[in-house]
Amino acid sequence: KEVLVRGSYSTGFRAPSLYELNAAQTFTNSGTVNDPLLCPTGSGSPAVCRAQFMVLNGGNLTLEPEKSKNATLGLVVQPMNDLSVGLDFWWVRLKNQIGVVGDASLFAPANYALFSQYFHRNSSNQLSTNGNQCPGANCGYVDVRQQNLGGTNTNGIDITANYRLHTAVGTFTFGLNSTYVAKYEYQDFRDGPWNQNVGVYSGTGPVFRWQHTLNTIWTKDQFTLGATAYYKSGYLDVDPVDRVSHYATLDVFGSWKPIKQATLTLGVRNVTDRDPPLSYQTQVFQAGYDPRFASAIGR
Secondary structure, eight states: OOEEEEEEEEEEEEOOOHHHHHOOOEEEEOOSBOOTTTOTTSOSOTTTSSBOOEEEEOOOTTOOOEEEEEEEEEEEEEEETTEEEEEEEEEEEEESOEEOOOHHHHTOGGGHHHHGGGEEOOTTSOOOOOGGGSSSTTOOEEEOOOEEOOOEEEEEEEEEEEEEEEETTEEEEEEEEEEEEEEEEEESSTTOOEEEOBTBOBTTBOBOSEEEEEEEEEEETTEEEEEEEEEEOOEEOSSTTSEEOOEEEEEEEEEEEEETTEEEEEEESSTTOOOOOOBOOOTTOOSBSOTTTOOSSOO
């Protein structure tokens, strides 16, 4: 009774959403990138180097459904009533994944032959940086509408541990949830080359090798104190010369329940006032960090 073995296998599909099919087609700016044809070395005229070019966003009526295969195999051990440890292996395969090609791949000089069909240059063989030109006869733009990008193969391990300790001064509860990604590879387009993404900024962002959430809670009568630590491992940045450091934060809280119908809770996020790690990404325009994975608000 102390051991549980569990597993699953499934197939699935996801039809394109109404938004992915019918979103309005609009022109906006790319991130700060180089024209892969006219500025392959990254130095030259500001009209083609370190510029924000016009891109076309919107839905795509030709999208096909995504398809998936998933498998899991797990083991949970509970040697005593208040302690359990779990280990789950998982595998996921996706086909026809719906999304957009990230700037890092789309504007890489080495990929220009693969993505040249998305570059619609004007009569001067350039991409427009002036929004007043698009739409129009002299509009040079890159088509970044939703499309079926190809496949994704990923696998990894989930680790869980929970322990409850009863003492004379209260009850302590400890919990750990961790994910280790062993493999994550994706295609920018159907039948294209496989890009490795674990621990590397590739496409639209990085995939973290390790992520942890560790929490500790103490309760006694009407009082509760707790702390939760979060961790994301580091990765090679969009500029591989730079390595983004790991990001770890700690939240704490306390609560008081004077009567059954009322609870007062006070909490502090990011107690150590940790700054986000340096990143040169331009996918979401913020300079100096990646707001999708870290916060600049501080404590």
